[in-house]
Amino acid sequence: MFNFINTLLIGITAGSIYSLMAIAIVLVWRSTRVVNFAAGGLALASSFVGAAVLETTGSFWVALPLAMIAGALFSAFIEYFFLRPLLKRSGGKGEEIFLPIIATLGLLGIIKAILNYIYGDRVGSLPPPLSDKGFIVSGQSIALSPMRILILGTVLVLMAFLTLIFQRTNLGLSLRASSFAPEISRLAGIRVDLIRTVGWAISGAAGATAGILQTTNGSGSIAPESFEFSLLLVFGFVAAVIGGIESLIGAVVGGLTLGIVLAIILMYVGGSLVFFAAFLILILVLLLRPHGIIGVKGGRRA
Amino acid sequence: MLKIENLSVSHGAIRALHEISFNVEKGQLAAVIGANGAGKTTLLRTLSGLNKASHGLAQWNDHNILHAKPEALVRHGISHVSEGKSVIPELTVSENLELGALWRRNKKEAAKSKQEVVELFPRLGERLSQRADSLSGGERQMLAIGRSIMSKPELLLLDEPSLGLAPLVIEQIFQAIRDLTTAMGLTVLLVEQNAMGALKIADIGIVLNLGSIAATGSATALRDDPAVRAAYLGF
Numbered sequence: 001m002f003n004f005i006n007t008l009l010i011g012i013t014a015g016s017i018y019s020l021m022a023i024a025i026v027l028v029w030r031s032t033r034v035v036n037f038a039a040g041g042l043a044l045a046s047s048f049v050g051a052a053v054l055e056t057t058g059s060f061w062v063a064l065p066l067a068m069i070a071g072a073l074f075s076a077f078i079e080y081f082f083l084r085p086l087l088k089r090s091g092g093k094g095e096e097i098f099l100p101i102i103a104t105l106g107l108l109g110i111i112k113a114i115l116n117y118i119y120g121d122r123v124g125s126l127p128p129p130l131s132d133k134g135f136i137v138s139g140q141s142i143a144l145s146p147m148r149i150l151i152l153g154t155v156l157v158l159m160a161f162l163t164l165i166f167q168r169t170n171l172g173l174s175l176r177a178s179s180f181a182p183e184i185s186r187l188a189g190i191r192v193d194l195i196r197t198v199g200w201a202i203s204g205a206a207g208a209t210a211g212i213l214q215t216t217n218g219s220g221s222i223a224p225e226s227f228e229f230s231l232l233l234v235f236g237f238v239a240a241v242i243g244g245i246e247s248l249i250g251a252v253v254g255g256l257t258l259g260i261v262l263a264i265i266l267m268y269v270g271g272s273l274v275f276f277a278a279f280l281i282l283i284l285v286l287l288l289r290p291h292g293i294i295g296v297k298g299g300r301r302a
Numbered sequence: 303m304l305k306i307e308n309l310s311v312s313h314g315a316i317r318a319l320h321e322i323s324f325n326v327e328k329g330q331l332a333a334v335i336g337a338n339g340a341g342k343t344t345l346l347r348t349l350s351g352l353n354k355a356s357h358g359l360a361q362w363n364d365h366n367i368l369h370a371k372p373e374a375l376v377r378h379g380i381s382h383v384s385e386g387k388s389v390i391p392e393l394t395v396s397e398n399l400e401l402g403a404l405w406r407r408n409k410k411e412a413a414k415s416k417q418e419v420v421e422l423f424p425r426l427g428e429r430l431s432q433r434a435d436s437l438s439g440g441e442r443q444m445l446a447i448g449r450s451i452m453s454k455p456e457l458l459l460l461d462e463p464s465l466g467l468a469p470l471v472i473e474q475i476f477q478a479i480r481d482l483t484t485a486m487g488l489t490v491l492l493v494e495q496n497a498m499g500a501l502k503i504a505d506i507g508i509v510l511n512l513g514s515i516a517a518t519g520s521a522t523a524l525r526d527d528p529a530v531r532a533a534y535l536g537f
Contacts, residue, residue: 181390190404192373
């Protein structure tokens with residue numbers, strides 16, 4: 001029982017980070033109908049910014065927000081200078097639908113190459129700002145540490161903030177309307193192009209947070225060819241698809257489900273099966289519930 | 303005044319509109335009628351900035367409106383309700399309405415517009431917090447027109463508001479369009495397949511045929527024109 005609760009705690013923490021990455025992917029999908037593989041590269045680049053700020057200022061609390069701002073700027077830059085001209089030209093017909101996807105894969109490669117060029121073999125350091133020693137409950141150490149509480153708290157605060165923006169502000173209404181019906185939105189006077197850039201920027205900030213938390217929760221250091229970030233990108237995608245790719249709530253449910261299932265498999269079955277399990281879940285969801293575990297066929301959630 | 307001169311629009315190799323010219327005076331309700339494929343929808347989409355014109359002129363109050371973006375034209379009083387109940391089903395009725403006024407700086411006036419819409423269409427007022435996909439076809443059309451009014455339009459472009467509605471509902475929608483044109487001093491370009499219904503409420507009519515103008519004139523004159531009757535009114 002004790003073991004099981006610990007497994008759950010580990011799964012929820014990891015899952016909440018996947019949720020953030022899934023949100024980054026869902027936001028871009030909703031605003032421009034682009035599957036953004038570059039999201040992983042953007043998260044990596046902004047985490048390097050976070051590591052650099054941490055090195056200079058010594059404060060995680062300065063590094064995290066600055067990394068988020070960097071992520072937002074990187075992401076908006078890519079949308080504005082690469083995806084926007086590409087989408088204008090391709091028009092989304094026939095095989096041209098694949099162009100943006102290939103483009104984001106290419107961008108992922110370019111971002112990694114640039115980071116490789118700048119950093120070479122050096123690594124960025126993002127150690128946990130709080131103790132990652134578990135609290136002691138009746139003589140035993142549990143898998144809940146101040147650091148894990150910080151991760152869960154950060155994710156919760158961000159989710160609450162995003163929900164507030166999406167459901168209660170004019171910007172949120174513009175973001176939702178533009179993603180559901182761009183033409184009607186333009187006719188209603190919304191500057192859909194600008195709103196799309198904002199959607200990418202929010203996605204970049206979410207991805208940056210996911211990257212920083214993934215590193216502090218994991219090895220504490222990042223390299224341009226970081227395995228942790230490949231995992232983050234893959235699990236973020238799986239979580240987004242499990243959640244139905246359209247919905248922010250779905251991304252959270254998908255991320256937590258994946259985190260918990262993988263933690264259970266890691267604990268009770270074995271580490272070698274984690275990847276297998278992640279893709280098995282992905283394929284099962286695609287076969288059995290193609291609109292996601294909370295998705296409704298043909299319906300979209302606002 | 304809406305002034306259109308020698309306007310031509312092509313979709314690739316296909317010529318959708320060819321050298322059309324007509325004027326609509328301020329405060330007039332103009333019905334644009336014609337068969338499927340006559341270029342009626344293309345005309346509206348070009349005037350609202352969704353389609354590009356190949357050449358010609360279109361002016362609203364002496365300002366060129368060709369080559370401007372739809373989101374910019376809304377800010378100059380031109381509002382287009384596109385074909386097929388142009389509402390966003392995932393949003394609530396209230397959100398659909400507010401969408402039309404997001405660009406307006408004066409939030410008090412925007413709130414007043416919402417009040418006006420609710421008075422014009424009380425059925426919408428009762429359903430403000432429901433999702434738009436729970437509405438009937440007629441209510442969705444009211445919502446689409448309501449959203450347009452939220453943008454405080456001077457020139458209203460309506461594309462087939464009667465499409466897919468029951469005869470009784472069509473009559474209500476047409477009556478609402480007539481009332482609102484008069485009450486708000488709007489200029490309206492009403493594109494319709496339902497030629498008889500549109501000509502009944504319109505001041506003037508424009509008949510399109512294969513991208514060219516076949517006839518123009520006062521709505522009553524067109525209703526009495528034997529050629530128009532035979533071709534478009536079916537009797």
